[in-house]
Amino acid sequence: MSGKLGDEALDVIFRQARTHNAWTDQPVSDDTLKALYDLMKWGPTSANMSPARIIFVKSKEAKEKLEPALMEGNRKKSMQAPVTAIIGYDVKFYERLPELFPHEPAAKTWFNWSDEWAEQNAFRNGSLQGAYFIIAARSLGLDCGPMSGFDMNKVNELFFAGTNVKSNFLCNIGYGDPSGLFERSPRLPFDDACEIV
Numbered sequence: 001m002s003g004k005l006g007d008e009a010l011d012v013i014f015r016q017a018r019t020h021n022a023w024t025d026q027p028v029s030d031d032t033l034k035a036l037y038d039l040m041k042w043g044p045t046s047a048n049m050s051p052a053r054i055i056f057v058k059s060k061e062a063k064e065k066l067e068p069a070l071m072e073g074n075r076k077k078s079m080q081a082p083v084t085a086i087i088g089y090d091v092k093f094y095e096r097l098p099e100l101f102p103h104e105p106a107a108k109t110w111f112n113w114s115d116e117w118a119e120q121n122a123f124r125n126g127s128l129q130g131a132y133f134i135i136a137a138r139s140l141g142l143d144c145g146p147m148s149g150f151d152m153n154k155v156n157e158l159f160f161a162g163t164n165v166k167s168n169f170l171c172n173i174g175y176g177d178p179s180g181l182f183e184r185s186p187r188l189p190f191d192d193a194c195e196i197v
Contacts, residue, residue: 013138020143021077022180028082036136043132047107048100051093051122052129053165055086065158071149081172089126091119092164126168143176
């Protein structure tokens with residue numbers, strides 16, 4: 001199945017979408033968060049490894065727990081956002097490959113021979129899933145504020161202790177207040193970023 005999205009959808013997902021720094025007080029329901037994941041999970045990953053693991057930081061208590069790990073410039077907007085998603089990746093994703101890639105019984109051995117190799121793959125494919133997360137969120141009418149200004153070790157300690165998951169980036173989600181937007185920054189033109197060979 002293939003198709004082409006119209007300009008309206010492309011504007012929502014890419015051209016008119018902005019990184020938000022201020023938020024309205026409109027809440028994001030748990031059902032919306034579940035719908036977001038149920039959409040993003042279909043994006044492709046190598047051997048269907050699906051290493052992304054997400055914690056949706058939503059409650060007042062969880063926000064207060066996260067706040068000290070944020071860089072100063074990211075604290076206010078993250079506390080105001082209805083939800084801050086911690087996008088992490090499971091470095092032992094391969095333990096689920098018998099379930100996720102059942103037609104190739106040896107798939108686990110493609111990755112579990114080296115911790116470094118496994119983590120490279122988990123980080124790369126988890127980052128891909130992070131991009132799918134943003135596209136899915138925007139497709140559902142949410143605004144996003146992805147960021148990397150936080151203490152990764154502290155987030156890992158606070159939210160992923162005792163697991164095989166490491167944090168990658170954070171993404172505030174909700175309904176953005178346009179008064180907090182900066183003037184849109186330029187992007188590189190095709191000839192500066194791409195080459196056809």
